[in-house]
Amino acid sequence: MARRPFIAGNWKMNLGPAAAGELASSLKSALMDETGVDILVAPTALAIPSVVDKLRHTGLLVGAQDLHPANNGAYTSQVSGPMFREAGCTHVLVGHSERRSLFGDDDEVVNEKVQASFSSGLLPILCVGETLSQREAGQAESVVAAQLHAGLAGLAPDQVVSTTIAYEPVWAIGTGVTASPDQAQEMHAFIRSVLASTYPSFVAAQTRIQYGGSVKPSNAAELLAQPDIDGALVGGAALTVESFVAIVRAGS
Numbered sequence: 001m002a003r004r005p006f007i008a009g010n011w012k013m014n015l016g017p018a019a020a021g022e023l024a025s026s027l028k029s030a031l032m033d034e035t036g037v038d039i040l041v042a043p044t045a046l047a048i049p050s051v052v053d054k055l056r057h058t059g060l061l062v063g064a065q066d067l068h069p070a071n072n073g074a075y076t077s078q079v080s081g082p083m084f085r086e087a088g089c090t091h092v093l094v095g096h097s098e099r100r101s102l103f104g105d106d107d108e109v110v111n112e113k114v115q116a117s118f119s120s121g122l123l124p125i126l127c128v129g130e131t132l133s134q135r136e137a138g139q140a141e142s143v144v145a146a147q148l149h150a151g152l153a154g155l156a157p158d159q160v161v162s163t164t165i166a167y168e169p170v171w172a173i174g175t176g177v178t179a180s181p182d183q184a185q186e187m188h189a190f191i192r193s194v195l196a197s198t199y200p201s202f203v204a205a206q207t208r209i210q211y212g213g214s215v216k217p218s219n220a221a222e223l224l225a226q227p228d229i230d231g232a233l234v235g236g237a238a239l240t241v242e243s244f245v246a247i248v249r250a251g252s
């Protein structure tokens with residue numbers, strides 16, 4: 001079964017409810033008829049209701065950027081999976097490198113969040129990727145394999161298939177430096193081989209693996225043409241209609 005392309009925009013801590021709603025309206029007009037690709041935007045938690053409202057009855061999906069593993073309780077400032085689900089989200093990013101490096105999300109917490117996504121009816125986008133020093137030390141594959149095994153621990157094969165893996169080399173996020181199509185393809189093929197050696201064969205064949213790290217209109221087509229790259233997780237270039245639409249079109 002062919003893997004359907006999946007392009008996601010991570011708006012990070014940009015765009016409040018009004019600006020996010022405006023971008024969502026523009027994306028709706030531009031992308032409503034784009035049927036060959038799954039499209040998702042992940043606004044700040046506060047802007048989710050306004051974006052969900054604007055994208056209602058379109059195929060465009062809304063995701064959260066993170067979740068707390070508990071359903072509710074004394075966790076000041078946090079938002080849980082069931083709350084995002086109730087607000088209209090379908091997906092949630094888990095283990096983004098900014099969560100790992102700035103907020104201390106280790107592999108154990110990442111796995112708790114992946115499990116919490118499923119128990120609240122959200123599909124996780126599990127982000128993995130090595131730092132520059134890890135790559136230079138020849139550890140890129142071992143780091144990514146460890147993040148994958150830990151992040152997916154305890155999931156049934158059909159849950160792994162419903163998880164999107166986002167390979168995001170940390171050295172390429174927000175830096176303007178993109179992994180070359182060959183470098184990205186090599187790691188995506190490696191990720192698929194890890195899935196193949198861990199789960200029944202349909203898992204590696206069907207699980208979607210996005211590339212993330214300075215994806216822009218000028219490099220999207222070449223990256224997305226690689227056989228094991230099934231989509232993109234886009235940061236900076238997801239913040240303007242023109243660039244995000246161009247990336248989506250490159251993937252469709």
Ligand code: PEP
Pocket residue numbers: 010168172173174175176212213214215233234235236237
């Ligand atoms: C990201 O943060 O997921 C990302 C890939 O950012 P950028 O596209 O800006 O590098």
